[in-house]
Amino acid sequence: MSVQNCFHCGLIIPKNELIVFDEKEFCCSGCKTVYEIFSLNDLTCYYDFEKSPGATPQDIQGKYDFLDNESIQLKLLEFQEDTTAIVSLNIPHIHCSSCIWILENLSRLKPGISASQVNFPEKKVRITYNSEKITLKEIAYLLSSIGYEPYISLENYEAGKNNVDRSLTYRLGVAFFCFGNIMLLSFPEYFEVKEFWLDNYKPFFRWLILILAMPSFLYSASIYYVSAYKSIKSKMLNIDIPIALGIIVMFIRSTFDIVMDYGPGFFDSLTGLIFFMLLGKMFQIKTYSFLSFERDFKSYFPIAVTRINPNTPEESIPIYDIDKGDRLLIRNQELIPVDGILISEQAEIDYSFVTGEAVPITKKSGDKVFAGGKQIGKVIEMEVLHTVSQSYLTQLWGNDIFQKDVQQKHKTITDAISRYFTPILLLIAFAGFGYWIFIDANTAFNVFTAVLIVACPCALALTAPFTFGNILRILGKQKFYLKNALVIEQLAKVDTLVFDKTGTITTNKKSNIAYEGEPLSDENRIMLKNVLRASNHPLSRMLYESLPESDRIKLDDFEEITGKGIMAVIQNHQFQIGSFSFVGGQQENLIKQTSLHIKIDGAYYGKYIFNNQYREGLEDLFQELSLNYKIKVLSGDNDGERETLEKLLPKETELVFNQKPEQKLAFIKNLQDQGHNVMMIGDGLNDAGALAQSNVGVSISENVNVFSPACDAILDATEFKRLSYFLKLSKNSIKIIKMSFVLSLLYNVVGLSFAVTGNLLPLVAAIIMPLSTITIVSFVTLASNYFSRSSLK
DSSP states (O other), rough: OOOOOOOOOOOEEEEGGOEEEEEEEEEEEEHHOOOOOOOHOOSSOOOOOOOTTTOOOGTTTTTTTTOHHHHHHHHHHHEETTEEEEEEEEOOOOOOOHHHHHHHTTTGTTEEEEEEEETTTEEEEEEEETTTTHHHHHHHHHHHHHHHHBBBHHHHHHHTTTOOOOHHHHHHHHHOOOOOOOOOHHHHHHHHHHHHHHHHTHHHHHHHHHHHHIIIIIIIHHHHHHHHHHHTTOOOOOOOOHHHHHHHHHHHHHHHHHHHOOTTTTTHHHHHHHHHHHHHHHHHHHHHHHHHHIIIOOOOOEEEEEEEEESOOOOEEEEGOOOTTOOEOOOOBBBSOOOOOEEEEEEEEHHHHHOOSSSSSEEEETOOOOOOOOEEOOOEEEEEEOHHHOHHHHHHTTOGGGOOOOOOOHHHHHHHHHHHHHHHHHHHHHHHHHHHHHOHHHHHHHHHHHHHHHTTTTTHHHHHHHHHHHHHHHHHHEEEEESTHHHHHHHHHOEEEEEEEIIIIEEEEEEEEEEEEEEHHHHHHHHHHHHHHTOOOOOHEEEEEEHHHOOOOOOOOOOOOTTEEEEETTTTTEEEEEEEHHHHHHHOOOOOOOEEEEETTTTTEEEEEEEEEEEETHHHHHHTTTSSEEEEEEEEOGGGGGHHHHSSOOOOEEOSOOOHHHHHHHHHHHHHHTTTEEEEEEESSSTTTHHHSSSEEEEOOOOSSOOOOOEEEEEGGGGGGGHHHHHHHHHHHHHHHHHHEEEEEEHHHHHHOOOOOOOOOOOHHHHHHHHHHHHHHHHHHHHHHHHHTTOOO
């Protein structure tokens, strides 16, 4: 039987089993699909197929059989519910944006994979898949077959350690050793020392320098050759091509000089060049790791949860204070912050926040519930199994499922510049070489190499992410928590601010509540408090806190209708709590007030009237904002407080009352249709639709676990009066990026000017290249800190 190597993966396959596509022969449909993806998307990277030609599938057969073990799977999986499972795998071979692209498109290779997300600094891919269509073992085989073999160590997973790739450190060490020794051996050449023994053994020392340069050239610099080869193979030029070309040209020229005894060559410059470039690469990786650290561990949500204590009243605690064994109370629409065991009889959990599937899952007492699920319906109790993992919640919040489709202008600029950077750089290098070769051959080679080395878009590419990363850190420290860097740019574009009234410009903690109507019995008051206990609406929470402590009673049924009210059954009594139209079925003709009406077993009892307390500094904030923004206030309440608000707020502020959630959303959309960039500030519950529709949705957080994935940012209620400062800082961040772009381009223009004129040695160019990155990062950090202080003035 005749056999042949697969065009794509190199496996030896019987001729009659090969698939023919586009005049190429493949061993399987998976290889064909991968080839199609590469052909259609013009990537800058090619797969690292580490299997040697002639390898067979039997070589890796059985390697991942241990993943069929259920107990091992449980240790590896982050989440597993019904058919949906999520796993994070270490992929040491991730090295560029193209690797990220292919790993985030695994769903195109296997139908059972629904989504995959790469954490580049940690070299991890987080995969969401259907466990009925594909197994964890099959995913591991898929990753291995396309050159991204996962590193799976249960010890690392249990200890929370990451697999550290130290290859760059080793390359840097070898480059430094070669560079240092060659510099020492080259000193007599530098100073032209005339001495018998040195002159007599000069050829020996030159050949020794050549030998010492070999490890640096062949090993340390090999990452540039591989990257350049993959770039050329995918027909897309990247910055590693001119770097690799410069190194090879310098090595060939230096070797030729020594072999022909023309001179010592440029091995000192060559090894120095490789060392300083690797040093710059190490610095860049550390920079990105720093940004990841800030997002994973330093930023956190201002989310609290209610802890049930055995002998003391319930208390709200920050989620990072949760301990194993605590008993938590989860209300309607609250996010479950930790993994735990359900204590209540039954629960409906919506895991769309984790998986994107909006169908609630029914859980029974004793079942495990996972962090990220949202409770639907009546209040439940659960026992904590693990303390909260804040980085996990940050990862959930940044889930692609909830990302808005917005274009990042400065990222587009960076991509455009990087795309044309390499062809222009090669053109300048060859033009400079062509000019100088007829004047001075040594200068021509120096010019060619220096041009290729000094101009690097690394600093240019770092500008936007590092600026935004630093601003994210600064805002997070001041209790304004953004989902991602895109939000900063959207904030800078905002021209219209829309505020919800209840729970946003009013505070939930301070309110005078009075009851009007038929007196409630103690029994009814106790049942009312237990019904309100399950709700997260700001008025419900205020009324719940104002009622006296009572025994806890289990709800038989609970439903919260957004924008209307609550329907519940407790001890065979039916409660309706909400607006007058919802409870009474007719329009209210009395004095317009913010109120909650009560109906028990079909009989209307009365209402609780709320005299709202507005947030501290509201008047000064709105006066300041009105100078640069159009301001609107929306409210689901009637206009009973119009007169108060008109006195409190600037005259040009538009007040709109009696707005249902869908009307708020339509109001935002109408503003956008008029060409406005809108920021909606709400409480995150009734305003979820409007928050999602707006260009930037900001949820105000008091002390409860109300968190909507529709929002783009969470603002701690205590920092509400500083909203103008946050908006000003976001605009200043765009200024920093533009200034950094100019500085980075200036670096390249000045460096190229010196290089083309022959006044820049390759070694000096290699030192300047990482210095430009350090300069940009330092400038961005100093400018961000300066503007964060100046914005306060």
